[in-house]
Amino acid sequence: MERIPILKMGEYLLVTIQVDMHDRLAMTLQDDLTAKIVAARARGVLIDISALEIVDSFIGRMLADIAGMSRVLDAETVVVGMRPAVAITLVELGLSLTGVRTALNVERGMELLRRRIAGRNEDDAGSA
Amino acid sequence: MLTEIVAHDEAALLQRWIDNQFNASGFRPDRIGRAELQENSTQFLSSFRRALNSGATDIQGADWAGVRHILDGLSSARAEQGFSPTETATFIFSLKQPLFERARALYANDPARLAEATWEISQVLDKLGLYTAEVFQRGREAVIVRQQQEMLELSTPVVTLWDGILALPLIGTLDSARTQVVMESLLQRIVDSGAAIAIIDITGVPTVDTLTAQHLLKTVAAARLMGADCIISGIRPQIAQTIVHLGVELGSVVTKATLADAFSVALHRAGLAVVQKQAARRKPPADPDRESEGNEA
Numbered sequence: 001m002e003r004i005p006i007l008k009m010g011e012y013l014l015v016t017i018q019v020d021m022h023d024r025l026a027m028t029l030q031d032d033l034t035a036k037i038v039a040a041r042a043r044g045v046l047i048d049i050s051a052l053e054i055v056d057s058f059i060g061r062m063l064a065d066i067a068g069m070s071r072v073l074d075a076e077t078v079v080v081g082m083r084p085a086v087a088i089t090l091v092e093l094g095l096s097l098t099g100v101r102t103a104l105n106v107e108r109g110m111e112l113l114r115r116r117i118a119g120r121n122e123d124d125a126g127s128a
Numbered sequence: 129m130l131t132e133i134v135a136h137d138e139a140a141l142l143q144r145w146i147d148n149q150f151n152a153s154g155f156r157p158d159r160i161g162r163a164e165l166q167e168n169s170t171q172f173l174s175s176f177r178r179a180l181n182s183g184a185t186d187i188q189g190a191d192w193a194g195v196r197h198i199l200d201g202l203s204s205a206r207a208e209q210g211f212s213p214t215e216t217a218t219f220i221f222s223l224k225q226p227l228f229e230r231a232r233a234l235y236a237n238d239p240a241r242l243a244e245a246t247w248e249i250s251q252v253l254d255k256l257g258l259y260t261a262e263v264f265q266r267g268r269e270a271v272i273v274r275q276q277q278e279m280l281e282l283s284t285p286v287v288t289l290w291d292g293i294l295a296l297p298l299i300g301t302l303d304s305a306r307t308q309v310v311m312e313s314l315l316q317r318i319v320d321s322g323a324a325i326a327i328i329d330i331t332g333v334p335t336v337d338t339l340t341a342q343h344l345l346k347t348v349a350a351a352r353l354m355g356a357d358c359i360i361s362g363i364r365p366q367i368a369q370t371i372v373h374l375g376v377e378l379g380s381v382v383t384k385a386t387l388a389d390a391f392s393v394a395l396h397r398a399g400l401a402v403v404q405k406q407a408a409r410r411k412p413p414a415d416p417d418r419e420s421e422g423n424e425a
Contacts, residue, residue: 080355084315087353088308096349103355104322 004029006036011043012113013075018051026062033066037073043120044113045070048106050081060095067100076116077101080109130248131180133230134173142173144226152218159209168219172198187255196259203260207267216264220257224249284310286317293394294323294356295387299332307343311350318356325394326351329387331362341376348381357397359383361390 002025007014013036015029037045047066052059067077080103082090090097101116103109134141146169150162175194182191199220206216227249235242284306289295296314300306314326328347333340348358361384363371371378384390395401 079353082353082355084312084319084350084354087315087350088311090353091311091346091350097353102353104318104324105355108322108324108355 003032006032008036008040008042011041011117012110013037013040013042013045014048015045016048016051020054021052021059021062023058026059030062030066030069034069034073037070037075042075043117045075045077046106046109046113047077047079048081048109049079049086050083050105052086053083055086055089057093057095060090060093060097064095064097064100067097071099076113076120078103078109078112080104080106130245130252131177133227133234133245133249134177134180136230136234138173138177141226141230142169144229145169145173145223148222148225149219152222159211160206168198168202172202172219185252187252187259195256199256199260200263203263204267204270207264208271211264213261213264217257217261220253220260224253227253280306280309284313286313288317288321288323289327289391290395290398290400292321292323292325292398293391294318294321294326295329295391296326297329297332297362297387301335302330302333302340302343304343307347311347314347315350315354318351318354324356325359325397326356327359327361327387327390327394329362329390330360330367331364331387333362333367336367336370336376338374338376341371341374341378345378345381357382359390359393361385361387 002019004015004017004019004025007016013033015033017029019025021029033045036042045066047063049063063079067079070077078101079097082102101112103112146162146166149165149169150157172195175198179187179192179195184191186192187196202219203216228246231242231245231249235245285297287295287297294314294317296310298310302310317323318326328344330336330344336344344360348360351358359382360378363383363385382390382393384393392402
């Protein structure tokens with residue numbers, strides 16, 4: 001069965017969506033990603049959707065869900081590389097993904113993740 | 129029969145026709161000169177004769193292509209010059225009178241043929257007249273569509289204020305169609321320039337109602353999805369009052385009264401600051417060298 005690869009890089013997980021998402025694939029990704037976050041004890045998840053051309057409300061909600069699940073598992077999520085047409089579609093669908101962090105490209109996304117995680121480490125150290 | 133009428137002393141017919149056009153009530157000597165009219169008429173008459181010689185009666189046919197081409201050029205030119213449809217169609221209809229006179233002279237002794245010729249002339253010229261009006265209308269519509277397009281493009285420039293800071297000065301009413309254009313151009317520029325901050329300046333937006341506010345919020349949300357933060361600036365006092373009275377919730381969007389304020393926030397977020405030049409601040413008026421330096425800067 002088709003799967004979306006999840007790459008581990010240090011304490012980050014990289015998910016690059018290179019194919020058009022269909023509902024089954026999205027559900028599998030949710031399962032795989034949550035399992036992987038726990039197994040790899042990841043602190044940050046970066047989802048690159050620069051190749052995604054078509055989104056519907058289901059995929060939009062799935063992105064929001066993944067971000068929410070990662071947060072519960074104590075991992076920051078950044079969605080990067082959204083295309084203008086996709087952004088407009090999501091907004092028109094009423095899904096502005098308020099809980100999801102976004103960045104323009106992978107580089108900016110990694111920078112954001114590093115900053116967030118560094119900030120959280122400081123907070124943890126401060127409270128301990 | 130019509131061929132015969134037209135071919136007989138064409139120069140005199142042309143002269144009569146041009147005079148007729150000149151004396152028509154809708155003639156505009158301020159918009160078109162006699163020389164141009166003469167040229168148009170001559171060209172038309174010669175292709176008209178050729179088309180008649182071919183024997184075809186359908187003016188949409190290949191034999192009439194020359195005539196149609198001339199009428200196309202003439203109608204669209206006159207549409208752009210601001211002629212009215214009547215004035216444009218007069219070009220064709222003023223040919224009727226000279227042709228009728230011809231027919232009357234040629235078939236004075238044969239009422240049946242005269243009636244037939246009159247019918248034939250009427251039919252052909254009516255068709256051509258209608259065709260002219262149609263092309264004229266198309267020309268006008270093309271002008272309108274082009275202007276609409278130009279207005280859309282004109283009113284939505286995205287300017288780069290600084291490396292990584294974009295500004296979108298909105299001018300005019302923000303309806304759905306414009307929001308779409310604005311959003312697309314803004315998002316495309318975000319991708320192209322890699323900007324992290326966009327300032328939407330609404331100084332030029334005359335009124336803000338709930339719909340406009342919703343469109344603004346959509347644009348902000350879409351930019352955020354692309355990883356860029358938006359600041360809304362240029363909110364006039366009346367607009368601030370309207371927004372509150374309408375109960376519009378701008379949520380977490382940063383708003384500033386002027387573009388300058390928004391720009392300084394953007395610079396701050398980008399880790400930049402504008403500082404006054406030291407030399408300019410303590411410029412001793414007695415020192416001429418200093419002064420020239422200051423002027424250069």
